[in-house]
Amino acid sequence: MRYIPHTQDDIRQMLRAIGVPSVESLFASIPEKLRLGRSLALPKAGSEQEVLAELAALAVCNAHTESHDWFLGAGTYAHFVPSAVDALASRAEFYTSYTPYQPEISQGTLQTIFEWQTMICALTGLEVSNASMYDGASATAEAALMAMRLTRRHKIVAAGLHPHYRDVLRTYSAGPQGVVAEAPREASGRTASLAPLLDRETACVVLQQPSFLGVVEEVQAAAEAAHAVGALLVVVVTEALSLALLRGPGELGADIVCGEAQSLGVPMSFGGPHLGFLATRSSFVRQMPGRVVGQTLDVRGRRGFVLTLSTREQHIRRERATSNICTNQGLMLLRATIYLALLGRRGLRELARMNLAKAAYLRARVRATPGLRLPISAPGFNEVVVGVTGSAEHALKRALDDRIVGGLDLAPYASELGPALLVCTTELASRSAIDRLVTALGEAAR
Numbered sequence: 237m238r239y240i241p242h243t244q245d246d247i248r249q250m251l252r253a254i255g256v257p258s259v260e261s262l263f264a265s266i267p268e269k270l271r272l273g274r275s276l277a278l279p280k281a282g283s284e285q286e287v288l289a290e291l292a293a294l295a296v297c298n299a300h301t302e303s304h305d306w307f308l309g310a311g312t313y314a315h316f317v318p319s320a321v322d323a324l325a326s327r328a329e330f331y332t333s334y335t336p337y338q339p340e341i342s343q344g345t346l347q348t349i350f351e352w353q354t355m356i357c358a359l360t361g362l363e364v365s366n367a368s369m370y371d372g373a374s375a376t377a378e379a380a381l382m383a384m385r386l387t388r389r390h391k392i393v394a395a396g397l398h399p400h401y402r403d404v405l406r407t408y409s410a411g412p413q414g415v416v417a418e419a420p421r422e423a424s425g426r427t428a429s430l431a432p433l434l435d436r437e438t439a440c441v442v443l444q445q446p447s448f449l450g451v452v453e454e455v456q457a458a459a460e461a462a463h464a465v466g467a468l469l470v471v472v473v474t475e476a477l478s479l480a481l482l483r484g485p486g487e488l489g490a491d492i493v494c495g496e497a498q499s500l501g502v503p504m505s506f507g508g509p510h511l512g513f514l515a516t517r518s519s520f521v522r523q524m525p526g527r528v529v530g531q532t533l534d535v536r537g538r539r540g541f542v543l544t545l546s547t548r549e550q551h552i553r554r555e556r557a558t559s560n561i562c563t564n565q566g567l568m569l570l571r572a573t574i575y576l577a578l579l580g581r582r583g584l585r586e587l588a589r590m591n592l593a594k595a596a597y598l599r600a601r602v603r604a605t606p607g608l609r610l611p612i613s614a615p616g617f618n619e620v621v622v623g624v625t626g627s628a629e630h631a632l633k634r635a636l637d638d639r640i641v642g643g644l645d646l647a648p649y650a651s652e653l654g655p656a657l658l659v660c661t662t663e664l665a666s667r668s669a670i671d672r673l674v675t676a677l678g679e680a681a682r
Contacts, residue, residue, distance in 0.1 A: 301664060306664060358581075372398075372496025434464070446475060450619025459490060468492065470492045511568035525559030530543075594663070619661075
């Protein structure tokens with residue numbers, strides 16, 4: 237009875253209480269022809285020992301960072317998560333209602349959110365942050381909608397944006413008649429001049445930093461180009477660790493900075509849940525989606541925390557709402573806040589430098605390996621485009637034979653680069669693992 241809550245006696249009592257003779261009678265309103273009419277073709281239930289053994293056998297089929305060397309990034313990144321993050325985030329003190337509307341019983345949750353907002357402002361170089369969002373893709377779309385409301389324009393120019401983020405952006409912006417134009421790339425990998433695409437109908441430029449291909453973009457130039465036509469600059473960050481090393485986008489002229497903070501203490505988890513963030517200038521706060529926690533003093537002069545701005549779509553007419561974000565990623569935010577507090581400013585920067593150094597070593601090994609090439613010359617952070625001979629699919633298969641997840645096949649996303657992989661080197665990639673990867677890719681070229 238561990239997994240089946242209702243015994244036959246329980247079912248009989250419930251049926252008696254609601255006044256029906258059988259479970260089948262509950263489905264009397266469904267036409268007979270639409271009912272299955274037989275038992276489901278399921279195997280006989282196993283014992284706990286048998287089920288655990290079956291699940292363990294299935295789990296072995298999955299590649300993960302403990303079984304394989306991992307070089308796949310492209311929006312979800314394999315970073316080491318200190319055990320203290322799990323230990324602290326699972327403490328009972330944090331088992332509270334997910335929406336902290338009652339400050340008198342939610343001070344711990346509210347303070348955590350306030351600390352998160354403060355850290356995001358420090359990393360992005362902007363003045364105000366919200367209490368997190370669902371993920372990087374929806375945060376990007378919400379930022380663009382925010383820019384459309386602020387400028388009362390409908391054209392969006394996307395530059396270097398992750399293809400999946402771009403798809404989400406198009407979906408979100410279709411309702412309010414937003415039009416998404418894509419900026420071209422230079423041969424170096426950086427975004428080409430934005431000026432030809434910008435006009436007085438442009439609401440914002442959405443620039444990813446580093447770009448989908450791992451390139452460090454010219455944020456200040458993009459900000460100047462956008463502002464020249466009265467548009468806003470939205471900078472999207474999918475690898476949050478890069479903010480520890482690169483200058484804050486807000487300091488370079490970005491009006492909104494958003495993206496994915498999964499790198500900050502949140503496991504990959506086969507794709508989620510993850511953690512979106514969004515920061516902006518204080519003058520734009522009334523159009524910012526989501527909630528904002530503020531600091532105040534109580535009647536005795538003691539510091540306390542409250543929801544300064546809550547999610548207005550829960551209180552007003554839907555057509556006047558700023559977004560459809562009706563909550564924040566509380567548990568993921570907690571993990572990221574603990575992670576950032578543990579590492580601190582110096583530790584985070586040191587970790588970012590380690591990622592940068594690993595990518596530099598990878599580039600050097602690729603240059604020295606026959607059959608491999610570097611089709612992009614612009615500087616990057618921890619992701620490198622590696623050109624291969626033959627097919628990228630074959631190269632990845634060869635690496636997988638050596639228990640290496642070698643990266644992302646760029647054929648569906650950047651076919652003009654020829655057969656190529658997007659390879660990510662975080663602190664988990666040792667030099668020996670990089671050597672093994674390059675050797676496998678080189679052998680695949682023969």
